[in-house]
Amino acid sequence: MAPEAASLSGGSLLLAWQLKDKTVLIVGGGDVASGRIESVLVADARITLIAPRAGLHPLTKRFIDSSDRITYHDRVFAGPQDLEGVDMVLTAIDDVEASRQICALCRERKIPVNVADIPPSCDFYFGSQIRSGPLQIMISTNGNSPKLANIIRKKIERCIPEHAGEAIEKVGELRSKLKERAPGVGGEVGKRRMRWMVDVCSSWDMDDLALLDDTMMARLLDEGWEKNTVPRIEDLGGHHKKAANAHPVLSSSLIPTVLGFVAGVACTAVVLLRRRR
Template sequence: MAPNFPEVQGGGSLILAWQVRNKRVLVIGGGEVAAGRILNLLNADAKVTVVSPRSGLNDEVAYRIAQNAVIYHDRVFEASDLDDPEITMVMTAVDDPVASSQIWKLCKERRIAANIADVPPECDFYFGSVHRDGPLQIMVSTNGNGPKMANIVRRRIAATLPENIGAAITKVGMLRRKLRVVAPGDEEGPKRMKWMSKVCVQWSLEDLCDMEEQDMEELLRSYAPDQIPSYSQVKLKEEPGVWEFDGSFGWACVV
């Protein structure tokens, strides 16, 4: 009897969230494609260097340069541009296949990860179509087969998401950071993960989005006894599982 394991489907890519915060990335080119690459990098807090003749800059790239958001060299690419030991990634977006392939070869010699626009065989990584809502990022990739299809699929997925999901995730992140203060020890790790998972499952997205800082403090009181009070219990500051009779039925027991 065959084991019930997932079937291997070759031909895919290993989709990762590459942390480039405060890392140097070289972008070669200054047109529309380069503008998109630069925006993605700045959103990820990378340190971006752009090499391109000023005559080849589009308005958006020129704006980033004017705002000092990137380091800019007004010239064509030179092999010495790769000598900077801080460079961890290279992206090319130039209309010169021969020059692009040469840059690719130079990057391989220096073992620098590179993406050569519109040349999938000369790419260590690909860009997908990304939906962004605050801390939430969803990427759809077709492994270079159909960028437009990736965009269509991404839009369809985004249309099914609640409008407030980004805000809910932000609130969950705040709660997690507060929980680490309440229970900082490494030995608390498994309990922290399990407790946070239960909060995310038992509270609705609307509850998480509406959660305020004082609600978080109240909710965290239930961490030690490993309980998950409901949203209304937290708002009313009730003990989980306790119901208080308010006499609304018109009678009461007098002892």
């Protein structure tokens, strides 16, 4: 059933912003700023960090020392000149007045900006996040309850397959190899490629996809793509991950079965043996 336009409201537009080779200015040296640095490094951006050295979080110090993508300035924000060549601004400082000024300067220049803890000065918010290799998940409660966002994040972490990140990485590699073998943008070959990749992802378990190595990928393309079929992992010389490591759902559903069986045996034995006497 399609949603009614009137029922659609109260949310945000969730996006995966691209920052490769962009410059992000981060103002602040505390723990919030240090979390921002991590998120921005993940997105392959260059960072300009402005914060007095005295207040630097230990993790921020480590980032500065270990990453050549961070340009560090040991001072406070100095004015419009600090915004030159900047594609995004994230501030996390205690000075509310300075924060609002930075926000105003960004808005004049149409630079997307987030000022920690001052919602009206934010073009976007950060939600509760999960990352596993190329897999990224964001949970937003649209400001209603950061704690529930956290509880939901933990529930999600428990229910996504352990090797989901690796599976996605391997499928990305397989897709690149397939494109080399059967090149061309769009059209019939593009559709066939897409269908076959969907078939592979639907037929194989994520934990099995995570096992794909170069040899298996070559065989999967030779014996699968070329013959328009999807072989099983055993046909490619692989072994189910499950075989080595029992699936948690399976083992957890066995426990009540076994307990039930034992209880059934015990009850029946008691009843029948009593009647025998």
